């Protein structure tokens with residue numbers, strides 16, 4: 576190991592989060608990212624090269640250091656900075672209009688943030704401000720970030736050490752419309768869920784489920800918030816995951832890949848009706864870095880590349896190759912692969928035990944693939960490559976999954 580890598584690990588251990596280093600050592604993956612390009616990421620020592628199937632949850636939808644957003648950002652740095660968030664902004668306004676144009680008609684207004692948690696907090700504030708109610712219903716095992724309201728709407732794993740979730744935050748299982756029916760009332764400000772809960776297990780909505788959620792929200796005057804921080808922006812082969820189920824939320828939340836991984840920027844796109852919360856006081860929600868003008872420039876360039884039919888059809892094509900290969904692997908390892916849940920390049924592979932799900936993370940790394948198991952359902956591996964992945968690279972990942980499952984079934988069983 577080089578001095579550079581040793582120093583990075585020591586500094587991380589002594590000054591960032593020491594237990595993380597211990598955790599990675601336990602998995603046998605002490606990887607310090609160095610060079611990165613396209614779907615690949617190298618260790619600082621250049622000895623390990625991994626195909627990034629984490630994509631940091633969608634941050635790297637366009638791969639690492641994508642050309643268009645990077646060039647746009649570099650150019651903008653010659654004449655622009657982040658801007659003053661209290662003033663009007665040409666860059667925020669133009670990006671807001673573009674996002675409104677790319678989403679269904681009902682979604683017209685945009686608030687920007689610098690992180691997913693922040694913009695989820697804004698969306699929940701929006702619902703509370705509009706309805707004048709406090710109660711929030713979210714999904715058991717759902718995930719929306721680590722800030723105040725977002726954390727409270729998430730799982731106990733992440734909030735129990737910090738005071739837990741207040742009683743006005745209720746949780747229901749995903750795909751269980753009866754549970755929602757029993758919980759929702761005139762007191763409910765918002766129902767929030769990921770269109771496809773990823774950390775909860777890459778769960779696919781049952782036919783009709785999201786429509787029934789929409790109907791219940793309409794019945795009770797409750798705001799429906801869909802979090803597409805991971806599932807949106809082309810990941811499923813459609814620009815927005817919710818399109819498949821023919822529903823339109825009142826608020827759509829985007830994050831992660833919104834700038835192509837070169838600038839932190841997130842957004843909530845919402846209806847004109849909800850905008851009325853600003854009528855009395857237009858400054859009741861602000862963010863110094865939210866929608867930074869430099870980020871808006873990068874985001875526009877990202878959309879130039881991603882929001883095209885050609886790009887989305889590439890995602891579907893690569894998804895189909897995965898689908899065929901994974902069906903073959905499921906046949907081959909019928910006892911070890913319990914389920915494959917997939918939409919486009921968002922894939923969850925469920926194994927019989929959490930031990931195996933966790934084991935896959937290390938075994939895949941040994942086979943050249945960076946992936947993760949679900950944070951709230953550890954028996955499931957998430958395969959989320961950059962959307963620019965090519966056919967030979969999909970085959971590389973399928974081969975790595977084959978080897979990893981083979982290795983684990985041999986070693987865990989015996």
Ligand SMILES: Cc1ncc(COP(=O)(O)O)c(C=O)c1O
Pocket residue numbers: 632689690691692693695718719720721769773802803804805830831
């Ligand atoms: C579905 C979902 N929502 C919200 C967030 C929070 O985003 P951030 O980490 O930018 O705060 C995440 C982050 O992983 C996420 O996966």
